Amino acid sequence: MGQVTTLLVTTLLAVTFAAQNGKPLPTDGIRVSLSPNAATIQRKIGGEVSVMCTATGASDVDNVGLMWTKHNGIDKTGNVVVKKLDGRNIVMEIANATVADSGFYRCTASADGQFVESAVDIFFLNELRFVEMNNHLEQIPAMTTVNISCRVNKVEGEKLKTTWTKYGEPIPADGAKYGFYEGGAIFAIKDFDVLSDPGEYVCRVENLTTGTKIKQIINVGGHQNARRATCVNHCSRFCSEMFPFKH
Numbered sequence: 295m296g297q298v299t300t301l302l303v304t305t306l307l308a309v310t311f312a313a314q315n316g317k318p319l320p321t322d323g324i325r326v327s328l329s330p331n332a333a334t335i336q337r338k339i340g341g342e343v344s345v346m347c348t349a350t351g352a353s354d355v356d357n358v359g360l361m362w363t364k365h366n367g368i369d370k371t372g373n374v375v376v377k378k379l380d381g382r383n384i385v386m387e388i389a390n391a392t393v394a395d396s397g398f399y400r401c402t403a404s405a406d407g408q409f410v411e412s413a414v415d416i417f418f419l420n421e422l423r424f425v426e427m428n429n430h431l432e433q434i435p436a437m438t439t440v441n442i443s444c445r446v447n448k449v450e451g452e453k454l455k456t457t458w459t460k461y462g463e464p465i466p467a468d469g470a471k472y473g474f475y476e477g478g479a480i481f482a483i484k485d486f487d488v489l490s491d492p493g494e495y496v497c498r499v500e501n502l503t504t505g506t507k508i509k510q511i512i513n514v515g516g517h518q519n520a521r522r523a524t525c526v527n528h529c530s531r532f533c534s535e536m537f538p539f540k541h
Contacts, residue, residue, distance in 0.1 A: 340390055
């Protein structure tokens, strides 16, 4: 019991002595904060981002160790500049950003043998745009092949998914009648039938890397033929529902 009492008194005296001499108590550790204080930041490609990292606490340390890092290397693109403004502030700036600048950025502060950090996930998104905007394909001769484009401004490293529908129904991957090329960006109608092939075709492109989506509506075969094909399509569907085929 005497040993425990002596140890407790010694500890209290040490803490009191440290406080009286202006030194930080054990709870006065270093802390780090980011401005803007956000877990995620999103910008368009070519945009700019500036994030300030500030160290607080550890009041007896004038110059805190501060650094910015990235999970796959912060200097790979040459678009990131890091500036230490003073002993407790360091700023990271990204200009003319590309998709490759997206990633997990971490600010680390060190003092008195302590290391603390704060991180932010930064995304630079490619704004999808169609390369060709031809929404009407008129006067298509019968029994010819029609190529319809849904190409977009793809950025290297991004994954795209392209789907095609006609009147809301997925177009089957029928090699004899339809063809899909360049990952689905080009859709071909073979042996064009002026009675059944005209109509409203829709292509949808999803950027699987960023999550952005766009769509384009293309009217094929002229309005008159499209109306005729629409009528045939609806009549065929109506008849199928009224008189279903029995196996």
